[in-house]
Amino acid sequence: METANGPLSTHANEAGHKASAVRQIATNLVEIFTPPRQFTDQTIESAYIGDHGRRFAGSRLAASILACLTWSVFLGWDLYNGANNEAFRHVLPQILLLRFAGTAVLGALVYLCSRIRRDSLAQLSILCGVLAAGTLLVGQVAFSPPTHAFTHYFSGLYLVEFFQFGFFNLKAKATLATSCILVATVFFMQAVFHPLAPENFVYGMFFLVIVILTGLAVNVHAERHCRDRFLAELAMRDANERLALANTDLENKQQILEETQKARAATTEALLAIQARQREEAERQNQAKSMFLATATHDLRQPMHALNLFLHAGQEAFQRGNFPEVQRLIAQASDAANVMARLFNSILELSRLEAGGVVPEYHQLELTSILKDVIDQVGELARSQGVTVRLRTPSIAVHVISDAHWLHRVLTNLVANAIKYHADRLATPPTVLVGIVRLNTRVRVDIVDNGIGIPPQLLRDIFRPFYQVSNDERSRDNGLGLGLSIVNAAISILKEHRIEVRSRLGIGSRFSIDLPRPSLDGIERQLNQPPGETADEIQIQNRFVLLVEDDPLARASMIALLEQWGMLVEGASDLGELDGMLIEIERPPDLVILDYRLPGQCTYRDALTLIGRRTGASLPYLVVTGESVPPSHPEVTCGRLLMKPVNPWLLRNAIARAMQQQ
Template identity: 45%
Template sequence: MGVPDRIASIDKPGIFSATAREAGASLVRNLSIPAPFPDPVLEAQFLEDHSRRFCAFRRASALLALTIWTCFLWWDFSFARHNKTLNIALSDILTLRFLGIALLIGVGVLVLRPSFRTHATAHRVILTGIYGLLFLLMLMVSITPSPYNYTQYFIGLYLALFFQFSFFYLKSRAALTVGVVTFVTVILLQITIRILNPEDFFAGLFYMFNVIIIGHGVCVHAERVSRERYSAERALASLNDELLTANVELERKNRQLQVSKKDQETKTNALLALKEQQMLAAETASKEKSNFLAAATHDLRQPMHALNLFLQAAAEAIRNGDFAEAERLIDECGRSSVILARLLNAVLDLSRLESGRVIPRYHVFDLKMIIEEAAEQLRPFAASRGVDLRLRLPKECLVCVRSDAHWLGRAVANLVSNAIKYANTGKTMKPTVIVGVVRSATRARIDVVDNGIGISADYWEAIFQPFFQVGNPEQDRDKGLGLGLSIVNAVISMLDEHRLELKSAEGLGSRFSVEMPLCGASPDKPSPRAQPKADASEAARLDGLYVLLVEDDGLVRASTEALLAQWGVLFDSAATFHEYEEILGSVERFPDLIITDYRLRDFKTAREVAMLGASRLGKPCPCLVVTGEPSATIVPLSCDHDVLSKPVSPADLRREILSLVSGKCPDEALQQG
């Protein structure tokens, strides 16, 4: 039991000292004037809020002060009238009392005005009233005989200080200033005119000091509570604002979430609808592709079947010694081969166009050029059908457009050829096809007009489908392949800002129009290599040419060798890239041309063939690429070259050989001719 007592005795001084320090700190805090807010604007807002908050209480306190002061008038009159000592100063006392009533009535009027709610006005009015009453009370103390000046009127100073410390909620600094001024004034009056007896003076000064200290503490506490309350209310208002803002933001996000949810549902439904459309489109495309392949297979089998029969019949005629019939049958084989090549090329072109593998090569050129070329090619065909082919072109000005001259030329040639095929030769007037160019301010239009059988409106969409031909149910190849308008439609759809239009009336003819934007007045420079004419003198220049042939397909290589031999062309052929290297190592003459497939064995291409030739021969050699690859996928070679797509007719092959050889060097071409 001794140990806990000793521990308790040791801890008690520490507890007392901590409590004393805490009490001292609290006393200092309660007597320290609260610091204003650091922000002057915030301090001004607090003072205005403080004045508005206690405005009603201050008004009531002012009226209470008037009532108490007036009640003391009755006390003065009743007490002093029966006291001979006070009766001498009664008139002066009553005068001061009435002055105080007048002062408080004036203050009462001021406190009832709306401007009393402001801080500056309220402090000015309240301090005026307090200082005025304190002044009147000190005058009463001065004129009243002792000891009544202390017992009757000096205590009024305590009451006035009590009012200003507790009822008017003044700033503690201003209230303390009033108390200090009153305390110092009493001391000065005592020193100068001895307003009180010494015993009463010290007692009164002691009580006044305590009233000032206690009143200051009350005033400090009230001001601190007001400041803390104002800070708490501002914090609460800020939190309320933040909460309101958060609620508004939450509502906004909720609305956005609802909108996003609806958008998501809309997008989901759209995706589902798009997926269904894509599935239907894929099924439709698959059916169309299947129908296209079926029709293409059927049409390809016909000339192939005829070719096989013609070859077999020619072989039988040769065995029977009927060489005239064999020659005729071989000519029919050539005709079947041409039809087969044309059909296969048309099918491949249409497939490439529709698959998007063809990239247009745009340049600026004169539109009349491709029309004249198409007309030049088709005039013999038109003459054979008895059709008058006419051109209506601007003579003195260029019609420059930006397009792909090759594909646009193909489309125009197909339209003209189609118009010639369907010319109505049964009419009394001569069948005529007119090809013209019409210009506007910004666009140009090619019109292909015929006076043929016309097209019923029921077939305007169907005629652009592959293998569809009006009036040719028996699929007569002499009337065309049924792919011309399909290729035209695919070409015009591929070219930017080009448009195809059809106007036709059954029995009155048709007009196909291709419209495109005009371009600058200066066409691009044409290729320096001119196309040679396919007459007998030009064809004779093939004799004696030296060609290197690189082809890995044995059948194609053998047929090409046979054709070159018949044309009198000297050649060396290679089945592989390695054989081509060996030929270059032993070649005795610089070749006039290299003919090669694009894709060879061992991952070699025509690019390696051209590069190796330039390296071994000392300079680039013209190169003709004969391939089944799409032209758009062929990497440009580092030499003068052309690309032909298999199958190639002998006439086209001969024409391209002459073109490349004549473009090599005019002097050399002339010497070799």
Template identity: 45%
Template sequence: MHVPNRIGGIQRSWSYSAAAREAGASLIKNLSIPRPFADPALEAQFLEDHSQRFCAFRRASALLALVLWTSFLTWDLTVARRTPILKDAFTDLLVLRLLGILLLMCVGVMVLRPSFRSHVTSSRVIFIGIYGLIFLMLCMVAVTPAPFNYSQQFPGLYLALFFQFSFFYLRSKSVLAVAILTLAAMIFLQAAFNVLHPADFGAGMFFLINMVVVGHGVCVHAERVSRERYAAERELASLNRDLSTANVELGRKNTELEISKKDQEIKTNALLALKEQQMRAAEAASKEKSNFLAAATHDLRQPMHALNLFLQASSEAIRRGEFREAGRLIDECGRSSVILARLLNAVLDLSRLESGRVVPRYHVFDLRLIIEEAAEQLGPFAKSRGVDLRLRLPKESLVCVRSDAHWLGRAVANLVSNAIKYANTGQTAKPTVIVGVVRSATRARIDVVDNGIGISNAHWESIFQPFFQVDNPEQDRDKGLGLGLSIVNAVISMLEEHRLELKSAEGLGSRFSVEMPLCGASPEKPSPRLPAKTDADEALQLDGLYVLLVEDDGLVRASTEALLSQWGVLFDSAATFEEYEEILDSLERFPDLIITDFRLRDFKTAREVAMLGTQKLGRPCPTLVVTGEPQATIVPLACTHDVLSKPVSPADLRQEILSLVSGKCPDEVAA
């Protein structure tokens, strides 16, 4: 029967203890100096905002202090002058009081200046006033005879501390330092000169210490509230910016919706007509996609058809012993294969860009580098067409921009290639393509100018559509694929703050301009370019390398084996993950490289291939992933690796092998 009472007593005791701990924790929190923001820049912004927020109140408080200090002058002129015991100290008191007025007047002038809004200036001015007044108050306590120094002058210290704790919204750490120095000074005066009666000194210090503790708590609370409010306001401002952006976007969409709604109301007010219009729009979009797929299928079939015929013809020529003719036909097979790979890669790139699956990788680089690389790459092509390719680049200073060097380089190369293809070789003047860079204060612009056939105004929008080509109705693949400008438009649309502009006159030429923001100079200096290596030099470096090939597609595996054999590369190939594991168990030589598809049978991937290789070989082996899946580019492997997307040209495959084996970047190997 007594157990419940005992339990109730324990619960009450526990609740009292918890409440006491909670109260103690709250007291410690309220007396603990708030920590500044971790980011020094954010802390500086807070202090400036805090000073500006309370600037007007601080000015009013400083002027109020001047009024109150001056009002005590009446006491000096009445009580102190008429009291016999204070007559000897009257002159000193009057001088100290006037010095205080002069000090506060100077402070009042400084607080009214515009510079008082800054944190450094306002803190300096306020602490000059506070330290000066406390010093004067201590002097007045020292020169005023007892007990008037305690009853009349000592409360001035309370008032000064009350002002600094309550009216100026200063940092609690600095204010606490003022209070501690005041206490220390008062203790020193009492110890050295015995200015107060011991009882008065004890009572005064008791109340002064209480004033410091309470005032410090108030100041800590005020600073903590200010910091929390500032952080909340920053968060609220961020949310407001997001909300404003969303509202702007919503407004834009609402405007578009209203325009669309008005257009629909003009056509018909019936819901059936609206549905019919939406259906027509969906059918148009579907038809556009179907047309794109039909055009892509048609253009892919052409080189594939030619490739099949050339292969059959070369086989017949070999059977009849016409090896020279067979060699020529095999070269034509290679040409058809290159065209097929280019077309397929262009279609895949355009599809990835328009679907939003490509994420730009921004960094700062010299814009001249990608232009020089495009000119170096397309120089032989321009020479074969009889086109004079010229560069107009700043030679003395860097032109640093923040962009994706790979995709921007692709866009520039496509524009230059397009200008070369449509050069007007029938005119009197020599066909010329000029690639230049123009800078403004904040922007950089790449201009690709030609004196070619020009583009009619009627085709300005159409040329950016896939497979559209001016003056190429027969779809001659030697004149391009019809996807270059579509890829350029998709790339520039993807990159932030980039803009594409076209100016052209039929028969006079065209100018394509790509504009982007300038950026500060890159800290990295470009390495000097090395002389270009020939295919024979690269093939010679491959001779004798040992490679492990993991590919579950029989046709791809057989073609890769054939190419490696021609390059003199030693290899072991595996069709499954189990075969690959068996090869690792029986190796007599550490492989120079592992070439693997990303996705294998039985849900195995290149990651498992690299991990097993590291486990069996004792250390990581460079790995080259050749895959048809774009998401494989972001798969991390536990070794040095690179990713190539199928289809891969032999030259690209050779360069990637050399780059991984040598431990250099592909650009250095290709250079």
């Protein structure tokens, strides 16, 4: 026996390779002659048919014209054969009839190819024309003499098949069917008329079948190529559309990116500009703050210097026993202290307004009574300056929505400012007119004077701290230079409040405050200070006050002042000392005065809690603080808060109001 690697195995492998090669050849032959299938997607098939008809409409028209001309040219061949052959002359009429019929058929085909664009109709017309031409040619073979049938007319069938398979771009299945019909017609003609000798018939049919098979292979390849090209073009078209969409999307994104970059660049430039302006504003504010501090320090140093000298001079006069001189020097020291306190309070007040430490309390206020109180308050100043202050108000009450304290302060500063800058004229007495103008939803208060006026270029500067027109020497007879700054800061924190200034140099000025009116006239009036007795009418003597103050100097000065008013005072520095004092006192206090911050991280609230627990009662109280921005506690801001340094007159009024509430 031979092994697996011997001759037997070798022969088996060779036989397998040969069989595989034969199968591959057979497969290729089948593929060559098998017409391609239609597309499974009918939408694509319909699109292909439409595209195929449009694509080859021109070439089909040209092929039909060429076929018609070729068929007609052979008319000369027919006439030549009829003139030179006696036997052919007898059948020439039948041959010419078939020739003219073929010309008519192909002429009609030319017309149809020029008019029809639908592929199915065009192919049907061409196939009918080809079949008709082939049938007429078979008829010519049947009528021709045996000497001419094979050599002169049967060979024309090859030309018909050549046109069918090569020029018209028809479907392979349809051309194969037409060729089969034509072959059947030839067999029928030979069987009936016997125009061809048997050897010529076999020889001719052999070549006709070869031509048909060759044409079919070419036709199958052409159709397969057309279908593949259509799919490729369809895929290319889809790819181009997707590419166009992608390009459009990319262009849109590019445009968006460019716009974003431009917007970002603009934003960056704007931010840089804002930063530059903020930096400039910060530098300007820093310079303004430095100038403010320098001016404030200078103005505070002057009365402090005078106070120190007056006190030292009074001490020496006291040592000499010159008591009248001591009394005079103490009065002057008191004046210096008052100037220093006013200046210090104004600076703190302006700082609180600018730092946002003030929370306005809005109420419905009766404006006429406020203006009368303002005029009464500045009455002494007006009399000392020789200025007449006149008030013009409507006959009915006028109400506004505002903060009682800050509105009073703004109006007081404006009227006092108008009095200070009066003009010494002989013809026109110095006068300040205060008037109320009622509008639909607003109320305007005008403070008009006939004073020196303000130059137009200085209208914005007058609201700067310590700025005073025509007072370069900083004389205190014209005020401290903070009144209009406080007015501007207060107006800026009061909602719907506006200030307007108009002035003519040498004629006078008009300051107007625009205020909101209540939405309903029937709203209950809420005033910061309830009507009742004045501070001077309320008896505070022999009232017991409990003072909680951690600063020894402030506590001692407060006790001294309260005792001079005839009040009984007990002072404590912290909660421990306060607790011991509450255990020993025989009567509950009539009033508690507390500092806001106390030792041990405590506040006035802790002290009030301790007092309430020890006494079992809720006592009236005042909070006196040195905080630059006091806390906005509702129970503190409702008339119970005083800022250090406190004016003795304001302190006495606050104590009187607290006693009245009790």
